[in-house]
Amino acid sequence: MFDLHRLRLLRELKHRGTLAAVAAALSYSPSSVSQQLSVLEKEVGVPLLEPVGRRVRLTEQGEILVAHTEAVLERLEQARAEVAGSLTGLTGTLRLAAFQTAALTLIPPTLTLLRAAHPALRVHVTEAEPEAALPALRARDFDLVIAEEYPGHPHPRHPELEEVDLSRDTLRLALPAGAGDGPAGRPWVMEPEGTPARRWAMALCRDAGWEPDVRYESTDMLLHLRLVEQGHAAALLPDLLWCGRKPTVPLLELPGGRRSRRLSTVVRGGSSRHPAVRACREALARAAQDLDRAAGDG
Template sequence: MIDSRRLRTLRAVADHRTVTAAAAVLYLTPSAVSQQLAALEQETGHRLLQRDGRGVRLTPAGEILLVHADAVLAQLERAEAELAAYSSGAAGEVTVASFATGIALVLAPALVALAGTAPGIRVRVLDAEGDESLPMVLEGRADLAVAVEYRGAPRDDEQRLVRVPLYAEPFDAVLPPGHPLAAGARVPMAALAEEPWIGPYPGNPCHDVVVLACEHAGFQPRLRHSSDDFRAVVALAGAGAGVALVPRSALRDLDLSQVAVRPVDGVPAIRRVFAAVRRGAEGNPLLRPVLDALRTAADGSSSTPD
């Protein structure tokens, strides 16, 4: 009989490539992880891991078992959801990881709605960058993520997650005062090819959106200044340091008196936001009202493309 706890350990090692890193996310000691893996190899009768530089990787037998592990773990999530429904589990805590603008735009309004429709559900909010929330859900540190599509994100066909689209919003061009392109109603993306740029650091999903929009317009942006804080980005643009693309919702509460903000022409820069839960958990009676409230809040927001 294969122990499901050991399957979770195998999945963590496959995700993080080292026993030490897997132990950290599982809140176990490295020796305990090694013991669980050794026991799993004994249970299956196959070698599941092999050395790969300073880390480890799965053997072909380990890859086969991992596919079944994901299916088993998803089914366990479904079992927990059904048991919770059976016991009318309309009370409990849900941990949601979201980036800051997502918190302001959809999560905070969802909390207001839940206070009236599902007062027994307590939502714990964790502010997490767009590239951090999905791993938090996969590792069990959060129940639900509000995340942004980005190059390194788990693929759309990721079998361990269920995604619920929430909204898509455009990025607007932020230009220094008196910039020649500020005279027009819209800014052609290709016209910004020679400009110095201000943008998020690599790894931030918004960095990917900006770079992809520039690539579609036929150029690579010359990123001269970097900040993940859009207030700093707008302030730098206002000081004449360069141009930027900023999500429209992030501009709502900023001082824009020293910059020109214009929509862009060409292939638009779009941020696509979604909620995600572990596969099998989408029917959990604690998560379902939160997902519904997020969808309702997103439908009521104005962050949709032109």
């Protein structure tokens, strides 16, 4: 019989990459993690790790063991969901990650709905971009992630994660007031290189036949907006940024098929039936619908 705690350490190593990262995430010392994995190797009877420079990676046998560990942990998630579903009220902590504009606009009304319906449920919110939040979800740092997907740039799909559509968020070209010469030849603010938003924005400009002069880089959409408002840059801004309010800068429609990003909620497959996860998804969906209605009324 293999020790589940040690199996989880091996799984954490696969997802986090280094002994130091596993130790930091679980509040152990690296030497303690290494010792526990050595004991697991003795239990299994074959090497599970092999050195690669100053790092280690899983052997073929280690990968096999982690695959089975994933299945066991998913069943435990299902058991946890069923136990929680048998109780009369929601308690405990739900760990939620959301990117900036979702955190600004969707999270506050979602928290209000959850507080009214489930006052004993504690919701812990972290602002994180999907490219960091989704791996952390797989590593069990979060229970639910609000993700975004730009046209033509889908994020990787993982079989152990379950994704449900939340809403569509229209993207528009924002220009400084009085900018009559269009976006070409102007300074631009975009998200950092390597992000899905940056790849989408660059492809959009290049397809239009010109190269943007990107002078400012940030994941902060409020900074993007301020630079446009004060005449320093053009930007591509999501409607979610306005939260039903009247835009403060001139906005132009983008070409058909490239106008919106897809918002979704992502959880681990075994936890999708957990009542806290279901309640959070329902509250997020209602918050998104309310925002859509407010935008339509505006």
